[in-house]
Amino acid sequence: MTEWTDPDTFAQALERADTKEKGNCFEDFEEGDVIEHDPGLTLTRFGNEQWMSQTLNHDPAYWRTDAAADRGFEEPPIHPDYLTAATLGITVEDLSEKGGYFLGRTDVRFPGTPVYAGTELHVESEVVNCATSSSRPEYGIVSWRTRGKDAETGEVLCSYERTNMIPRREPVATDGSGAAAAEESEDNGPDLPEEFVAPEGGYFEDFVEALEQADDENAAVAYRHERGRTQDDVTVASLPLATLNTAKQHHNVDVMSDSPSGDIVTYGDVTRSTALGHARSDEETWREVGFDDESFHTFVAVGDTVYAFTRVLEADDTASSDEAGTVRFEHIAFNQDDEPVYSGTRTAEIRKRPS
Ligand SMILES: CC(C)(COP(=O)(O)OP(=O)(O)OC[C@H]1O[C@@H](n2cnc3c(N)ncnc32)[C@H](O)[C@@H]1OP(=O)(O)O)[C@@H](O)C(=O)NCCC(=O)NCCSC(=O)C[C@](C)(O)C(=O)O
Secondary structure (H helix, E strand, C coil): CCCCCCHHHHHHHHHHCCCCCCCCCHHHCCCCCEEECCCCEEECHHHHHHHHHHCCCCCHHHCCHHHHHHCCCCCCCECHHHHHHHHHHHHHHHHCCCCCCEEEEEEEECCCCCECCCEEEEEEEEEEEEEECCCCCCEEEEEEEEEEEECCCCCEEEEEEEEEEEECCCCCCCCCHHHHHHHHCCCCCCCCCCEEECCCCCCHHHHHHHHHHHHCCCEEEEEECCCCEECCHHHHHHHHHHCCCCCHHHCCHHHHCCCCCCCCECCHHHHHHHHHHHHHCCCCEEEEEEEEEEEECCCCECCCEEEEEEEEEEEECCCCCCCEEEEEEEEEEECCCCCEEEEEEEEEEEECCCC
């Protein structure tokens, strides 16, 4: 009898064997379905610090007990970026392990924060929309409302709506209207203001003053951040796996060598957290409030460098504390070729200048 490990025999065995598949295809999702995700994860100080250090998020309130107390926290809390990434990571096995692109996310909110180390996270998702992709017959577009809850109390800690392209089992005919519309809307030329204003400092008043200055002129409050983070094995493969994100895009070079990127790509939440880390390093963050209209424009792969650009949209004197005001930003992450890779709006409370 031939040994099954004989290379020719084994090649034939592989060809004839069915694969026990992981994940779900587009056809498996139906609007209204609620999915309780089996994996759970305890949010630890180590996990938080690993995520935050590698994405250059060094806000002292998440590292030092005195700085945490100064901001009204009992101890350094779990950062909302890590909470978001862990909530999404847990869902991947059920929602997007089959592959397909993470297109965007909106209405990211943290009703139960601050969250402290030791909290066990349980996550559920509801299918809110299933749509045909008019440009890509082999994919459908699915949106889910996801809620990450404290397993002990049931309190919702993080919730958002996410949209992915999801592979179909059977490709469908499309009308090509997406591609046609894209062609039609091409190139009316850039429409940028004449002047870009950068805030002098990172306090709330600095943003208000910059907005006032820009208001009088054909100007915008817009600036770039100096730091960049080149993607390596840790950011591309280790960080998503640490959140139980099993998407093959991040750790299976063999499969991904045959994909449009030709390589494993960075988890969208790593790209986004890194850009936000660069932005936060130039401001006095008080609290994160929420994120909207997040889009991932193109892949980030090992060797690419993630930079950030910020536009300040508005400022409002009210916040959860007298010590802060609220600012709405648009953040754009871009790569070494100046191509946008992520964009989204962020609402954050920013500390007022101490008197
Ligand atoms: C996806 C690519 C190839 C499309 O590139 P394109 O030029 O074909 O783009 P498009 O024409 O703008 O978009 C294609 C279709 O998607 C739709 N679409 C587009 N955006 C949205 C949105 N926000 N919400 C809803 N729909 C959206 C859009 O309307 C269009 O529909 P159509 O086919 O009917 O014409 C390109 O945009 C790209 O490469 N993006 C980067 C994707 C990426 O790298 N994501 C992060 C890493 S993957 C990841 O983290 C994985 C994760 C987290 O682990 C996990 O989900 O499991």
